Amino acid sequence: MNMAQPESRTSAHLREAQMLRIECPWCGERDQEEFQYGGEAHIVRPESPDTLTDEQWADYLFNRANTKGIHAEQWCHAAGCRRWFNVLRDTVSYAILTVYRPGEQPPGNIE
Amino acid sequence: MDRIGSSVSKNRYSIFSLARNAVSYHQNWSEAWRSPDPAPAYDVVVVGGGGHGLATAYYLAAEHDVGRIAVLEKGWIGGGNTGRNTTIVRSNYLWDESAHLYEKSLQLWEGLSQELNFNVMFSQRGVMNLGHTLQDMRDIYRRSNANRLNGIDSEILTPAEIKAKVPAMNVSGEARYPVLGASFQPRGGVARHDAVAWGFARAADSRGVDIIQNCEVTGIRRESGAVSGVETTRGFIGAGKVAVVVAGHASVLADMAELRFPVESHPLQALVSEPLKPVLDTVIMSNAVHGYVSQSDKGELVIGAGVDAYTGYGQRGSFSIIEGNVAAIVELFPIFSRVRMLRQWGGIVDVCPDACPIISKTPVQGLYFNCGWGTGGFKATPGSGWVFAHTVARDEAHPLNAAFELERFTTGALIDEHGAAGVAH
Numbered sequence A: 001m002n003m004a005q006p007e008s009r010t011s012a013h014l015r016e017a018q019m020l021r022i023e024c025p026w027c028g029e030r031d032q033e034e035f036q037y038g039g040e041a042h043i044v045r046p047e048s049p050d051t052l053t054d055e056q057w058a059d060y061l062f063n064r065a066n067t068k069g070i071h072a073e074q075w076c077h078a079a080g081c082r083r084w085f086n087v088l089r090d091t092v093s094y095a096i097l098t099v100y101r102p103g104e105q106p107p108g109n110i111e
Numbered sequence B: 001m002d003r004i005g006s007s008v009s010k011n012r013y014s015i016f017s018l019a020r021n022a023v024s025y026h027q028n029w030s031e032a033w034r035s036p037d038p039a040p041a042y043d044v045v046v047v048g049g050g051g052h053g054l055a056t057a058y059y060l061a062a063e064h065d066v067g068r069i070a071v072l073e074k075g076w077i078g079g080g081n082t083g084r085n086t087t088i089v090r091s092n093y094l095w096d097e098s099a100h101l102y103e104k105s106l107q108l109w110e111g112l113s114q115e116l117n118f119n120v121m122f123s124q125r126g127v128m129n130l131g132h133t134l135q136d137m138r139d140i141y142r143r144s145n146a147n148r149l150n151g152i153d154s155e156i157l158t159p160a161e162i163k164a165k166v167p168a169m170n171v172s173g174e175a176r177y178p179v180l181g182a183s184f185q186p187r188g189g190v191a192r193h194d195a196v197a198w199g200f201a202r203a204a205d206s207r208g209v210d211i212i213q214n215c216e217v218t219g220i221r222r223e224s225g226a227v228s229g230v231e232t233t234r235g236f237i238g239a240g241k242v243a244v245v246v247a248g249h250a251s252v253l254a255d256m257a258e259l260r261f262p263v264e265s266h267p268l269q270a271l272v273s274e275p276l277k278p279v280l281d282t283v284i285m286s287n288a289v290h291g292y293v294s295q296s297d298k299g300e301l302v303i304g305a306g307v308d309a310y311t312g313y314g315q316r317g318s319f320s321i322i323e324g325n326v327a328a329i330v331e332l333f334p335i336f337s338r339v340r341m342l343r344q345w346g347g348i349v350d351v352c353p354d355a356c357p358i359i360s361k362t363p364v365q366g367l368y369f370n371c372g373w374g375t376g377g378f379k380a381t382p383g384s385g386w387v388f389a390h391t392v393a394r395d396e397a398h399p400l401n402a403a404f405e406l407e408r409f410t411t412g413a414l415i416d417e418h419g420a421a422g423v424a425h
């Protein structure tokens, strides 16, 4: 391989796919192995559970966006500071676009 | 229907057709299925040309009277999970609902090469599920007993019996997770993945089904609550009924009809070694150390890994998964430690919260979904197609899939098969 060649988009994606490098908002960039995946982000627990219909419960408990594309998700730095945070990740290329702290909303300008 | 009947006999594979074609140096075999342009409309459009979609189309054409049928595949048939899986077939599931469904499928496998007139190389070499802890063994006894009550063959093996069947395995007790025993289903085994797709495609085609490749569905058109057709990369195709069987892309298709599904798509990986002399003549699976392995007829070790925890549509997964998987295999088979791996790949598996499939009508009239097979749907290919064809043709579930409708997530009647499905396929 000619090292002077600029890396193509595909090979950049392939390299990222070997092992994610995730930036913990508190500890910085670490190997994926230190983190635990926590599923879709921003699912809000219903305020008054006793008034929900079975359909609303099912939607809260089981239904997921399962986005093909940019996905807001939770990760925990399990083998580090043990804190949760949010990640915007492309579920096709697996590229991580940004990370942000719990309680924050995803930046709106990500494409 | 004359055209269809005659094409079956003309193309029938047999010792005579082999001899006849030998005379012309095998230059004159006809194509196994046609590649027609899509018609403006069909009575039933099946979306997804994997094994399940093709089986659905085949059983619709062979056993139901539904009119014109097409299968629309965005890439090439069998290019999804059907062509990427490790081909383990078994029916030793814990709960009655799943045991009956997978057993129906296993019985169809047993006659499939004859039924399709295509050798799917179904090899009943047995499937062994290993136990490494006392709790593993309790679960194995429980599942094995449940299987027998359902008339499904299951034996319990001691480490000495395992060693006699699989001399290459380390059952010494010195392993980090020693092998304490196993359940064994003699009727389980493996099949040739591509042949399953091709066999169903050829048999469906010969019954008049149009198989249309390179045709991606991009929208599901609905009129007053009922489906009326699909938008595709080859234009609009009208449809009385639409049966969606797209595995990892289930949520994407559901979204086209504004439905939300309890499915998440994960990468699942596998790898094969260089070809070896025969060393393993059964299928070995272990939930505890997370690996499974069999040897293909070509001699390659076929090794399956676990899913990545994160969701993904990229048909590849993390290296750490492969690393852990290979470590587990080498722990079980120290003799494999210097075997070189040839290829490694990933598929996108559609996982439900209860590790069971959805084979169901939807709130949209005429729209049906068959998905959620996750890491273990290859074994179900014929059975899944058979019950789904019934569901689509009659607009009502067959008793075998009545428990697998979308509704179970609202009623709470989940079927927890994590133990029998687990890592194990």
Ligand SMILES: Cc1cc2nc3c(=O)[nH]c(=O)nc-3n(C[C@H](O)[C@H](O)[C@H](O)COP(=O)(O)OP(=O)(O)OC[C@H]3O[C@@H](n4cnc5c(N)ncnc54)[C@H](O)[C@@H]3O)c2cc1C
Pocket: B047, B048, B049, B050, B051, B052, B053, B072, B073, B074, B075, B076, B077, B078, B079, B080, B081, B082, B083, B084, B085, B086, B087, B088, B089, B215, B216, B217, B218, B245, B246, B247, B248, B249, B268, B269, B270, B304, B345, B346, B347, B348, B349, B373, B374, B375, B376, B377, B378, B379, B380, B425
């Ligand atoms: C690595 C790996 C190992 C596995 N091992 C086993 C095993 O040992 N035993 C077992 O039983 N199961 C196993 N499985 C699971 C099994 O492969 C699947 O459950 C099964 O093959 C699913 O079949 P299918 O026909 O539904 O899906 P697929 O074969 O994936 O077919 C779906 C098709 O839909 C097409 N499609 C998607 N979107 C569209 C669209 N918009 N328009 C048109 N077409 C579309 C896709 O291109 C694809 O061809 C494994 C899976 C993987 C990935």
Ligand SMILES: [Zn+2]
Pocket: A024, A025, A026, A027, A028, A077, A080, A081, A082, A083
């Ligand atoms: Zn941290």
